[in-house]
Amino acid sequence: MPKITYIDLDGASHVCEVANGLSVMEGAVANGVPGILAICGGSCACSTCHAYVDEAWTAEVGAANEIEDATLDLANDRKAQSRLTCQIVVKPAFEGLVIHVAKND
Amino acid sequence: MTRCVIVGAGQAGLQIAETLRRGGFEGELLLLGDESSLPYQRPPLSKKYLLNEVEAARLLFRPAEHFAKLKVEVRLDTQVARIERATRELVLADGSHLTYDRLALTTGARVRQLSVPGAADSRVCYLRGLADAERIRVQLAAARRVAIIGGGFIGLEVAAIARQLGKEVTVIEAQSRVLQRVVAPAISSFFHTLHTGYGVRILLEQQVNHLERAAECSTVVTDDGTRVAVDLIVVGIGVVPNVELADAAGLICEAGIVVDEFACTSDPVIVAAGDCTRHRNLLYALPQRLESVQNAVDQAKVAVGTLLGAPVAYAQVPWFWSDQYEVKLQIAGIATGYDDLVLRGVPADGSFSAFYFAGERVIAVDSINRPAEHMAARKLIAAGGRCTKAQVADLATDLKSIL
Numbered sequence A: 001m002p003k004i005t006y007i008d009l010d011g012a013s014h015v016c017e018v019a020n021g022l023s024v025m026e027g028a029v030a031n032g033v034p035g036i037l038a039i040c041g042g043s044c045a046c047s048t049c050h051a052y053v054d055e056a057w058t059a060e061v062g063a064a065n066e067i068e069d070a071t072l073d074l075a076n077d078r079k080a081q082s083r084l085t086c087q088i089v090v091k092p093a094f095e096g097l098v099i100h101v102a103k104n105d
Numbered sequence B: 001m002t003r004c005v006i007v008g009a010g011q012a013g014l015q016i017a018e019t020l021r022r023g024g025f026e027g028e029l030l031l032l033g034d035e036s037s038l039p040y041q042r043p044p045l046s047k048k049y050l051l052n053e054v055e056a057a058r059l060l061f062r063p064a065e066h067f068a069k070l071k072v073e074v075r076l077d078t079q080v081a082r083i084e085r086a087t088r089e090l091v092l093a094d095g096s097h098l099t100y101d102r103l104a105l106t107t108g109a110r111v112r113q114l115s116v117p118g119a120a121d122s123r124v125c126y127l128r129g130l131a132d133a134e135r136i137r138v139q140l141a142a143a144r145r146v147a148i149i150g151g152g153f154i155g156l157e158v159a160a161i162a163r164q165l166g167k168e169v170t171v172i173e174a175q176s177r178v179l180q181r182v183v184a185p186a187i188s189s190f191f192h193t194l195h196t197g198y199g200v201r202i203l204l205e206q207q208v209n210h211l212e213r214a215a216e217c218s219t220v221v222t223d224d225g226t227r228v229a230v231d232l233i234v235v236g237i238g239v240v241p242n243v244e245l246a247d248a249a250g251l252i253c254e255a256g257i258v259v260d261e262f263a264c265t266s267d268p269v270i271v272a273a274g275d276c277t278r279h280r281n282l283l284y285a286l287p288q289r290l291e292s293v294q295n296a297v298d299q300a301k302v303a304v305g306t307l308l309g310a311p312v313a314y315a316q317v318p319w320f321w322s323d324q325y326e327v328k329l330q331i332a333g334i335a336t337g338y339d340d341l342v343l344r345g346v347p348a349d350g351s352f353s354a355f356y357f358a359g360e361r362v363i364a365v366d367s368i369n370r371p372a373e374h375m376a377a378r379k380l381i382a383a384g385g386r387c388t389k390a391q392v393a394d395l396a397t398d399l400k401s402i403l
Helices: A024-030 A057-060 A066-074 B012-024 B064-070 B130-142 B153-164 B185-197 B246-248 B292-308 B371-382 B389-393
Strands: A003-007 A013-017 A050-053 A082-084 A098-101 B003-007 B027-031 B072-073 B080-084 B087-093 B097-099 B104-105 B109-111 B125-127 B145-149 B169-171 B201-203 B208-213 B219-223 B226-228 B232-236 B239-241 B270-272 B319-324 B329-333 B339-344 B351-358 B361-368
Touching: A003 A024, A003 B087, A003 B125, A003 B239, A013 A024, A024 A098, A024 B351, A050 A057, A066 B371, A098 B219, B012 B027, B012 B064, B012 B292, B080 B246, B097 B185, B125 B130, B130 B153, B130 B232, B130 B351, B145 B153, B145 B226, B153 B169, B153 B319, B169 B219, B169 B226, B185 B201, B185 B361, B226 B239, B226 B292, B270 B292, B329 B371, B339 B389, B351 B371, B361 B371
Parallel strands: A003 A098, B003 B027, B003 B104, B027 B072, B104 B270, B125 B232, B145 B169, B145 B232, B169 B201
Antiparallel strands: A003 A013, A050 A082, A050 A098, B080 B087, B087 B097, B109 B239, B208 B219, B219 B226, B319 B329, B329 B361, B339 B351, B351 B361
């Protein structure tokens, strides 16, 4: 299981083992990472699991698809590294992935 | 406030608990649920969960440790028998008492039962909770033919899943079109075509008269004598808000627990949120009762403002979604009272939006596989919905530019 580091809005790091096949959002929720709310449950409908992929990882993680891209329009403080974490599926290559939680409300 | 009790551990109840803690509430916090599971997501129950794509554990909003960390005492399998407002106590079904100084009611809704002869049949299933979905999942696996009674969101979502699993599916709808209560005829027509294209049989204007059970199958018989023999019947004919607790305690209820724009009931120390409420939203003249994740979450936040003594009025554009096959329907706003419908894009392309106008204002938008337009629509409606029909119909007009 890849270890993913979630950095919350207070700057605290949460290093979590997340099973392959789960979403990065589910990994955050299962480990109680603050700030990843995911109120639609991962249906790409709400933007409350918004986070920034660490710059060292953007190429590996890839870009949002069209639906996610549109949904991200609702997110606060969208940046180039913005993703909805419910749409990122964890795979072995994500060992060491770093995710910065965005301001979700 | 030193002790807040939340009755109902669904989306709204969980949101109240978390938002109270985030808002700095340090007193005792109890979350009572009548189901056996920690709070979980309901939307996937009629979608991915039935397809066996997710297991129950993945539906949980938060793991058990999270509640301990938040100092929220969660009591599952807990039924509340009544509220004693004079002494600010809850009496539980086991006879024990719990005191509160603030109470939040997030009791949700329950399915409307089919009330025809023969309806008490083990082949008849309803879908509301995890246990219901689990039962449908098991029976669906063994079924060859499935009847869906009710062509609303739940019925059509289950129909789509059953077709994807290769079942023979018949949808029986009492009205003259599917989704009649929620969308315009053009959208109903799109979904009708979508489902029939996938091989679903849809019977319209057919009232179920009774069910007949035999050893090998059950038969749905409609008023005109049509007979549909199946192995599984899924009923999706709407829900009834759970108001009994509030009603028996003397709180004002009118097909929903009546709350003001601050989520406050007729007792100032009791708030309510979610599917169970008939509420005020400053964007609308009339009170509403909505069944949605958005309303549960946003109204819960309003309730917390009231509980913490920093009230903020509810004024959010409602939104909804439904997933069927490869189609994502997203609805922004409430279409009640519209007088004109303008399409943007062509239904035959499988991607378009329908704008509901009341006079010169857009009050609701249904988007089919057009997430960007849905998002723009939410902003447009929140901003008052001022735009022209020509702007909306013209694909060359960027919706964001008219905000």
